[in-house]
Amino acid sequence: MTKRVLMSVSDKTGIAEFAKALQNLGWEIISTGGTKQTLDQENIRTIAIDEVTGFPEMMDGRVKTLHPMIHGALLGRRDLETHMTQMKVHGIEPIDLVVVNLYPFKDTLLKGGTPDEMIEKIDIGGPSMLRSAAKNHAAVTVVVDPDDYAQVVTELSENGETTLAFRQELAAKVFRHTASYDALIADYLGKQNHITDPESTTLTYDLNQRLRYGENPQQAAVFYQTALPTSFSIAQAKQLNGKSLSFNNIRDADAAIKIARDFLDQPTVVALKHMNPCGIGQAKTITRAWDYAFEADPVSIFGGIVVLNREVDAATAKKMHEIFLEIIIAPSYSDEALDILTTKKKNLRILQLDFSQAQASKKEMEYTGVIGGLLVQNQDIIEENPMEWSVPTKTQPTKTQKQALEFAWKACKFVKSNGILVANQNQTLGVGPGQTNRVGSVKIALSEAFKKSSVLTENAVLASDAFFPFADNIDEIAKAGVKAIIQPGGSVRDDEVIKACDQYGIAMIFTGVRHFRH
Template identity: 50%
Template sequence: MPNLAPVTRALLSVSDKTGLVELGQALVRHGVELLSTGGTAKTLRDAGLNVKDVSEVTGFPEMMDGRVKTLHPVVHGGLLALRDNTEHRAAMDEHGIGPIDLVVVNLYPFEETVAKGADYDTTIENIDIGGPAMIRSAAKNHGFVNVVVDVEDYAAVIAQLDANGGQTEYAFRQGLAQTAYARTAAYDTAVSTWMAAQVEGTPRRVSVSGTLAQTLRYGENPHQSAAFYTDGSTRAGIATAKQHQGKELSYNNINDTDAAFELVSEFGADAPACAIIKHANPCGVATGETLRDAYTRAFQCDQTSAFGGIIALNQTLDAATAEEITSIFTEVVIAPDATPEAMEIFANKKNLRLLTTGGLADASAAGQTIRQVAGGYLVQDKDTGRVSMDDLKVVTKKQPSEQEMKDLMFAWTVAKHVKSNAIIYVKDGATVGVGAGQMSRVDSTRIAARKAEDMAQELGLAAPLTQGSVVASDAFFPFADGLITAAEAGATAIIQPGGSMRDDDVIAAADEAGLAMVFTGMRHFRH
C-alpha cells in the first residue's frame, strides 16, 4: 500500500456549500477532474470551474427526486477498486470505470430537520442514502482514496496536495477515514434515535454519538485523560455557551457548570435566582428582589463551600452582582447574558470564567441520561418530573401556611438537583442548609442542620436560619428519626414523596412535633 497516492479525480456532493469554491479551485489547480451533482455542480460552475455531472459518468440521469444518482457501479467501482490489484484494474478497464480518488460529502441535514420540528414525511426525505454509501466505500479504500465529511478538513486537504505535488499521505487518508466512519455512525445514530421516538416500546439497539468540542487537560484527576463531546443539541446550556474570559474549562468545571445551570433554569427568568454548586451539589440556592440579592442569600447558606464554586444566574449578570461575586474566588459564572459593565468588572479576574448562553435551559425538555457500567449502559428518561400545588397531599393535622407552601415548593425544586440522600432546609426562598450524598437520610438531615449552625456562628446570628424553615427530602423517610432531627433543627414543615411502610409512624411523629407535612407522590433520586 503506497504512502503517497495521487488525486486525479474528485466527486463533490455537499449540502453545506461553505468553502466549496475554494476547495474546487485548489483541486483544479492540481489538475484534478471534478465530478458533481445538483446544486453542488451549479455552485462550482457559477464560480467558473469545469465540472462533469455524475449522470454523464454513469449514463443514468438523476431520478426519483434525486434519491438515485450516485448509487451506481461506476461510482462505487471507482471508489472501491484497489489500484495495485491487477484483477481490479482489469475490471475497471472492461467496464469503463475511472478511479475516484477524493470524495467530498456532507450529508442531508437530517439533524437540523429534526431540530426544526419537521413532520414525519419531511424528516424521512432528509435521510441521506447515497452520501453515506459513498463515504463508507471511500473510507474502506483509504489506502488509495481520500474521504472528506467536514468543512474544517478542506484546508488540510489543500495543504496535503500542495505539500506533496497533488498527492496525499497514507496517515492523512487514514485519519480522514476514521472521521468519516464516525460521521456516518453519528448520522445513523440520529436517525435511529429519532425513529425510536416514533415507535412504541424499548429499542433493541441504541447508539450514542458526539463531536469533539474540546480536548481537556485531564479528567476528574490529573492521571485521567478526558475530552468534551457535544451531541448537536441547540438547547441552551454548557455545550452552547460562549466563554468570554478565563482559563480553559476543565472536566470538573464542565460537569459542575452543567449542574448549576440546569438547576437555576428550573426557576425560569421572571424572578432573580442564583445557584452555587460545589462538586456537582448545590451549596446555596436562592431567589431575591435583585440578582445581587439572590446571590447574597445563596452565598449565606454555606460560604465555606461556595469558595471556588460555580455560580449560575437566571438573568443577565449586572455590575452590582458582578462586584459582589468577585469578593471571593469563583471558578465559573454562567448566565443568559452579561452587561458590558459586568464584563469589565470580571476582566480584572483573569482566571474567572464567564459563560453566557443566550437563554435558559428548557427544564421540561425531554431527553435521556446515559451512564456507562461494566459491559453496558444504563439509559433512562431525564428527570423532568414536577409537582404543582394541586398534586400535594397534606397528611398532618397542621396545614402549611402560605409562606411555608411556597418554601416547600422551592425546596422540592432544589431537591431534584441534590445527590441522594438529599435533605434541603429552606427559609423565605433560600436554602439555609443542604445535606447530600449520605448513605443514611438522617445523616443528611444532621449534616444540613450542622452546616446551618456553623453559618450562624460565622454570620453572628442569634440562631441558625433553620429555625422556622421547611425541609424537603428527595425520597420518603423510612423512619421518624430524620423528621425528628429536622424538627429539632427548627423546621416547621416537611415535603417528601411518602410511600414508606412506616408512613403512619412518620405522620404521627410529625403531628407530635407540631409539624405540617405534605406528600408529593413523586421522588427525585439522583445518584
C-alpha cells in the first residue's frame, strides 16, 4: 500500500524540498490550501484535502481537516483488526506521516495584533491533527519542526520507516509545542480579561542556552527565556566578547540590571557581587560614576559584575581595564572603548543591552520555585514619593542628607535582608547584607563605610530595608557618627527607636514601605 503524508504548514521553510524527497520515495502527498499552492508551484503532485474528505474547505478555512476521513486515518490502530476493518468499511486510507505547524499566534502577538487578528490566529485543526498523530505514534510519524525533516528523510531512505524511538521523540515534541501554543493563548485571553490569579497557571519558555553546570559543578542547568521576549533582559543582551555566561553569571547579571533600572535619571554605575550591590555610584558623567562605584568597595568589585547605564567611553574603559571583572553590561560602547576592554581580556564578558525598554520590564511577574510548588508575585516596583515620608524625630535632615537618604533608600532595596546600607549623596559606602539579625548587618555596613576617608563619610547616612526592632541598632549607628537614618517604621518599639535618635541628635525618616529581599 502506498504511504501517505499530510502536509499543512504555516512556516513553509524547507517544505518543498521535504515534499520532493518524500515523493521520490514513493509517498502520496495530501495538502491543504496555502501549503498545496506552494507545492503546486514547485510542480509537486498533491491531493487536495477535500478530495480525501469529500467535503469542501469552508468558513474561511476554519473547517477543513476536522473530519473522520482525516482523524480516522491518523488514529486508527494498525495492530487492531477491528480498527482496520472499520477503516476499510468507511473507505479511510491510513495517513502515516503528518507534517504540521501552526498559525503564527506568537508572531502576530509580538507585532501587536488586534483582538480580532489574535482570535483568527488560534489554530484548531492543526493542533487536532498533531495530537491525533502524536497519540498514535506507534504507527504515525508526526513532524512539527522543520529541523526534523532531514532525519525523517534519512530514516525513511535507509529503513523504509522511522524508528519507534524517533517517533516517540517527535510525539513528545508535539505535545510540548501544542502546550506552549495553548499557554500563550491562555495568557493572552487572561490578560484581556485582567485575570491575575487563575485556578492554574500555564507558563511557557524557550531554550536560550545549555549551561555547563548550575550553581555548583555537580548541578545540571539550562537557561530558558520567556516565549515573548523581554527586551531589557539578559536573555536578549548581545554578547560582544568573552566566554559563555554561566548559571551564576546570569543570576548576578539579572540582579545588577534590576538595580540599574532604578537609577536611569543620571549616569550611574552598579557593581554587584553574589546578588548584592557592592558599589553604586552616580554623577554627571559615567566616568565619575565609575570612580564612585569603585571607591565604594575596591575589594569586593574584584571579579564582580558592572552595569553602566550610559555609553562606555574610552576614559571609563581604561579604568575598568585595570581590574579583573567578570561581566560588563552597558547600552553601548565606543569603538575605542571596546578595543581597550577586549585587549588581552578574551574571557571578559561584555554585553550590550537595550535600556530603552527598562521600565517596561517591570511589568513581568517574579517566579520562585519551591519543592512541590511555585511562588508568584509582582516585582517590588512601588513608586515612592519622598514628599509623603515622615520625620518622627526632633532633628530634621539637612538638604544634603535628604539627597543622600533618597539615594540610600533606592539602593538598599536591592540588598539581601536583613539589609543595611550606608551612603552619601553620590555613592554607597558600606553594605551589610543577609545577616540573621539587624545589628549584625548594621555593624558590617558601618565597618565597611568608616574604613573610608572622612571626606566620603562626612555626610554619611544609613538605610534599613525594614524597621529597627530594638534601639540597640541606633546605639551602634550613633557610635559610628551617622547623623541621619531612613527606614520603613512600623515596629511596636518605634517610640524607643525615636527616643534613642533624639538622644543622639540623629534625624530619621519613616517611609512606610519595607523592601525585604530573600
